Amino acid sequence: MRLVEAVPAFLLIVLSALVLFGTADLVYWAGITPGPRFFPIWIAGVGIALSAALLVQLRRGTDSGTTDLPERGAFARVALTTAGMAAFVLAMPLIGVVPAVLVFMMFILLVVLGQRAMPSAAASAIVAGAIEIVFVRSLKIALPPIPFL
């Protein structure tokens, strides 16, 4: 068993512990009825039991799951894309949705995916235009606007 394969089990144990401690101030049983802590306790118990079952399966080699971690290049693309999305979310209220879309699209296409400039610019413009037409013009949703316009 590689330690990395056990990550889901450890993570669920941590979350189960969080549920147990996070609901410690609630009552399990109130009079004749289960209280607000009743369900969380059982869910946390099931979480711990399932994690233990996965750990046993991994140790015995009977687990049918396969951990498929990406190679360095693929991981870099995913990490950069995630960072790009976080930057996009931060930028939306600051520079407006449409400029943020253009910048994000160009970043992903040029930097992350290594595409040529002209098709990337065209694709970015199409997506930014579509967002403006669908969300702002058609659905009248108040997306963060471009400042000073």
Added chain:
Amino acid sequence: MSTIELLTQGFTTVFTFKSLAFIFLGVVIGQIIGALPGIGPSAGMALLLPLTFGLDPATAIMMLAGIMYGGQYGGTLTSVLINVPGEASGVMTAVDGHQMAKAGRAGAALSIAAIGSFLAGVGAVAAVAFITPALSAFALRFNAPEYFLLAVLGITAAASLGGSPVRALMAATLGLMIALVGADPVTGAPRLTFDQPALFEGIDFIPVAIGVFGLAEVLSSLERAHDMKPIRTRLKDMWLTAAEWAESRIAILRGGLIGLIVGIMPGAGASVASMLAYVTERRFSRRPERFGKGAIDGVAAAEAANNASAHGATIPMLALGIPGSASTAVLLAALVLHGVRPGPMLMQQEAVLVWGLIASMFVGNVVLLVINLPLAPLCASLLRVPYVFLAPGILVLSLVGAYAATLDMGTVWMCLVFGVLGWLMIKFDIPRPPLVLALVLAQLLETSIRQSLLLSFGSLSIFVERPIAAFLLVLVAGSILLPVIGALRRRFGGI
């Protein structure tokens, strides 16, 4: 009123310009989404759910359902022309469909897939129209214990049919933990909010579904290069020979029946249906050696089954309020978000919506037949758009869509977090549908078990004393024990 009269009323709801336009939009989006590798109908429905908030519930549900079954048709294109299934249920279609395409019979494979999907789809919708009211009427006898066990069955059945039941149940547990955040559904006491006001109302379904299905799929697809070279097809290649039709018609009937039955079962989805139909067809075939080398009846059976299954899964959702698949879980969440209360009373309280939805599925299947027969070569040309240009657009649509749903940047951040979680789930082989199923069923699970124990003064005997509950308990136990027995048999060599 009889079923026919109610269905006629449903058609009057559908035959308005607005309804027809949104059904058309839904099935076209479904067709496109189904054809995009990695983006399945559940992801597409989750992404577009926020855009339906300006619509009335009936129109919104008709459109979202159109994406659900449109996705089954669309997946055929990539399966046959590039051997990359658009979603898991297209795997069996790719086995023989792509072999046919390589042999110059791509048109015939697409034709039989469209005809098979259409005939099985229409048959399944007719079954939905007749079975749903009967099941709904029967479900009026259900009380809290039965609902608790039905919800448990929805989760355990989904887990038992996947690769690793333990991993699937872990995903479901995670979904239940997410649902614990917010106010306690019975007393209203804040739970796991850690004094953060933003968490008092709980974690919304939309960012979870968009993140876990939509963003995660795109992140995963960006890991690998998409060098897709679709095999070309022409309109004149779409004609089937008499021999091909003769070989396929019984396969469509068998596949459709298998798909419908599998679709009604909680937890089983279109992937299980298409695989079961394909294996059954090979067993019944007089020339099973053709399977895997371009057998048209293999394509027909698999496609008929996955479309019938998608429609069949709406039966438990409409009659009981229990989703049978990830797609119907999104559809159920859409109902709730539009202010409609699912459950056995839905047929009476929302008759216009339910019968409109059923009628819309007949109309949607006709539209999809037209799109997939004469317009198949045109649709196939969509596959020439490089995926790398679509992927960032899907990410943008997801994030902006999440913001549009609540006008709250917190939802967008949540969406991003669940996107990364969904990607990790893909990497660690933890299935995502049980998480979403559990999230949708969590409130029903908790309130019904607490009501049950209140009714029985804390005694668990209430789950065995009532006949229907006892029967459901046996099913739950079976769905847990069957994979265990299967694993033991494999381990000890068939003992």
